[in-house]
Amino acid sequence: MLADDALGARRExxxxxxxxERAFTRIDxxxxxxxxxxxxxxxxxxxxxxxxxxxxxxxxxIPGLSRQGATRSLIEAVxxxxxxxxxxxxxxxxxxxxxxSRRQGCSLVQLTSDVTRVDAHRFYERLGFEASHLGFKMxx
Amino acid sequence: MLADDALGARRExxxxxxxxERAFTRIDxxxxxxxxxxxxxxxxxxxxxxxxxxxxxxxxxIPGLSRQGATRSLIEAVxxxxxxxxxxxxxxxxxxxxxxSRRQGCSLVQLTSDVTRVDAHRFYERLGFEASHLGFKMxx
Numbered sequence: 001m002l003a004d005d006a007l008g009a010r011r012e013x014x015x016x017x018x019x020x021e022r023a024f025t026r027i028d029x030x031x032x033x034x035x036x037x038x039x040x041x042x043x044x045x046x047x048x049x050x051x052x053x054x055x056x057x058x059x060x061x062i063p064g065l066s067r068q069g070a071t072r073s074l075i076e077a078v079x080x081x082x083x084x085x086x087x088x089x090x091x092x093x094x095x096x097x098x099x100x101s102r103r104q105g106c107s108l109v110q111l112t113s114d115v116t117r118v119d120a121h122r123f124y125e126r127l128g129f130e131a132s133h134l135g136f137k138m139x140x
Numbered sequence: 141m142l143a144d145d146a147l148g149a150r151r152e153x154x155x156x157x158x159x160x161e162r163a164f165t166r167i168d169x170x171x172x173x174x175x176x177x178x179x180x181x182x183x184x185x186x187x188x189x190x191x192x193x194x195x196x197x198x199x200x201x202i203p204g205l206s207r208q209g210a211t212r213s214l215i216e217a218v219x220x221x222x223x224x225x226x227x228x229x230x231x232x233x234x235x236x237x238x239x240x241s242r243r244q245g246c247s248l249v250q251l252t253s254d255v256t257r258v259d260a261h262r263f264y265e266r267l268g269f270e271a272s273h274l275g276f277k278m279x280x
Contacts, residue, residue: 002206011207023209030172030203062200063170066142066217067151069163074214077206102280109280112252112273124276133252133275136264140242140249 001056001079007114008079027058034059036096038080038089054081057093061104073101075111078120094127112137141196141219147254148219167198174199176236178220178229194221197233201244213241215251218260234267252277 003012013019027033038055042048058077064070075097080090101109112135113120121131143152153159167173178195182188198217204210215237220230241249252275253260261271 008206013208019209020205021209023203023205023211026203026211027205032170032172033203035205056205058204058206060200060202062214062216063163063166063173064198064216065160065163065167065175065196066148066198068153068156069159069161071163071166074202076202076204098278098280107280108277110252110275110277112250112275114273115271121274121276127278129276129278131255131274132277133254134261134271135250135252135273135275136261136269137248137250137272138238138267138269140238140247 001053001081002077004079004082007116032061034061034100036093038084038093040084052081054084055079055089055093057097059097059100061101061106067107070107071105072108072110073097073104073106075109078111090123091127094124098127141193141221142217144219144222147256172201174201174240176233178224178233180224192221194224195219195229195233197237199237199240201241201246207247210247211245212248212250213237213244213246215249218251230263231267234264238267 002008003014027035036057037053039051040054042050042052056077056079057075060074062072062074064072075094078090078093098109113124125131142148143154167175176197177193179191180194182190182192196217196219197215200214202212202214204212215234218230218233238249253264265271
């Protein structure tokens with residue numbers, strides 16, 4: 001799913017899983033990192049228990065000093081499989097992240113979205129986010 | 141310093157330090173959080189060893205799955221005391237953050253800046269950052 005859009009196709013290497021597996025181990029060992037995945041039955045008509053992943057969201061909890069020592073959360077890697085778009089899954093993933101952030105005592109949830117992802121901007125605004133900031137990035 | 145600008149003045153409570161002290165303890169106990177402070181002698185003409193803080197930067201290291209399992213860093217709370225502005229201190233703080241991010245294996249450094257902080261935007265662009273994203277926030 002990470003590679004399944006115009007930006008991701010340039011950035012990801014789905015045929016070489018080593019870097020992703022190492023990253024997963026690191027995320028899994030950090031109590032401030034939370035990965036949510038959405039799954040559907042691999043065979044909707046069968047009895048098979050096998051599932052396939054159709055959505056992802058990565059949430060990081062970040063303590064801070066500003067805003068009266070506010071803890072904030074950062075949403076990354078929101079992806080919904082092409083087969084599951086239009087089902088409200090993206091909304092459910094982000095609503096889960098907001099609820100989990102609240103549960104962990106965060107007073108702010110933030111994310112950045114590429115300036116070219118106009119549909120995503122509308123999606124986040126509908127969910128109550130405000131495009132109050134510019135997001136600066138630098139590749140190392 | 142957090143309260144010493146138009147946005148911070150509305151958000152901070154410098155007379156009530158408890159929330160900041162609790163947040164500091166939490167930051168201090170998390171190996172992915174790095175606070176850098178810049179200090180100057182409290183009395184530049186004296187022999188006193190006392191110092192005062194004139195700059196801050198908070199750096200968070202965040203493992204991730206996207207971009208081939210890239211680790212990224214997030215810069216927050218970049219503040220320079222009014223007495224120390226125009227001295228290049230802000231540049232040194234951000235350059236430290238970029239260097240530390242590289243040292244920790246990050247392939248991306250990111251930050252958000254309020255859309256009204258036009259001077260800050262030029263500052264980050266001069267340092268090599270690109271305003272490639274919109275930054276969305278939601279208060280909880």
